[in-house]
Amino acid sequence: MPVRAADKTPAPARPRFVRQLPEQRRLALIAATIECLKRYGHEGLSIRTISRQAGVSVGLINHHFPNKDELIAAAYRHFNGELIAGFQTAVERAPDTPRGRLHGFLVAMFSLPNLDQDVLAVWVVFWGMYRHSRLIQRVQRDTYQGHVQLIRGLIAAVLREERPLARVDLRLAAIGLNALMDGLWLEYCLEPGTFKPAEAVALCEGWVENLGRDD
């Protein structure tokens, strides 16, 4: 607009930064941390890389988090929360039968956004910290039970309805299914060419299928 262009008043020099509520900024920093982990793995975990990703100065991180480890732990907690929430909505949207819910869960497990090399990169970094970081251990302990209970519930529902006669060690069944899923997921992320996601779902369902059989 010519009028604006001819205006003598200097451009309002839009603010060099925008203040945000601490909660919003914390979330943005957490999101930037996870994004850096996905892109660069362990090497992306530097204050400077994260702050650049968030479009923010280096000093701001230590204003919202006491130190780097606390930021990472917060990112881990957020990451776990999003994951479990995604699985739960997948289960809720599935057909309301035991098999339907299990199938919905497995499909969510073996499709985007979960079945992704980027997601593996994030997990790998957190696994590497597990032994030496008390913060990470704490988050793991807070989160892991929910995951196991979800799987155990799905299996229990299938067994209760379809194989009331067979004696099944529910604990071992859940451990086994969990391991089979994690192993397939890990192998696919490391080498996506060896099998298809649908085959992974079928393998897991076959496992549950064979649970009640006598050996």
Place this chain on the structure above:
Amino acid sequence: MPVRAADKTPAPARPRFVRQLPEQRRLALIAATIECLKRYGHEGLSIRTISRQAGVSVGLINHHFPNKDELIAAAYRHFNGELIAGFQTAVERAPDTPRGRLHGFLVAMFSLPNLDQDVLAVWVVFWGMYRHSRLIQRVQRDTYQGHVQLIRGLIAAVLREERPLARVDLRLAAIGLNALMDGLWLEYCLEPGTFKPAEAVALCEGWVENLGRDD
């Protein structure tokens, strides 16, 4: 000995270092690298930490390896080789039946020295490098096939002998057993309290047991 103590000749001043053949020194540096990975994880992967572990100066590493990445890749190759060799001797020492060999393999998988948090720490670091390091990718490609073929051979022998009638997708069976093993191994290393190694072996054998059944 007083004679020695009274001797006027200065102590022979034992050598400040001992020269070694390049091959020996390379092996020692590789061993030190793996030891550092086991103890300190990703943070142990510094030239100074490794050289201290090997009882050697910082400069020596770059005399035997062009750079740090090549040392790590060499360590990865060595680590993989030792692992597969251990499994193979376990299989050879087992009773000479298909089931016996599979059992021997599984027991080796779920016992020391393989079933160890330290070993997981090593794997985690290598997995984290897989995406961004061509050297690691190359070692992985060179090594992985041998592992898969070993497992496939064990399953095929069991099936050939005991279930010649059933139609089994050998490829999917090997993928599934591999995933189940890796998942159980991973879970045990992360949280050793949830089940016993013998239960893991039993779960894997149960998987093979159910392979030939009609669904």
Place this chain on the structure above:
DNA sequence: AACCTTGTTGAACGATCGTACAACAAGGAG
């Protein structure tokens, strides 16, 4: 319009990183 709170910036610090390189010395050859 002046003021105040506080989210935000960016330079600075000491530590540690991987690598390079000149000097050293162990140990066999002559």
Place this chain on the structure above:
DNA sequence: CTCCTTGTTGTACGATCGTTCAACAAGGTT
């Protein structure tokens, strides 16, 4: 014993790391 090869040392360098902190300024309050 002297010489020579080369495995070995340790300092030095530039880069990057996490953290600190004084100064700045955005944006609501008075």
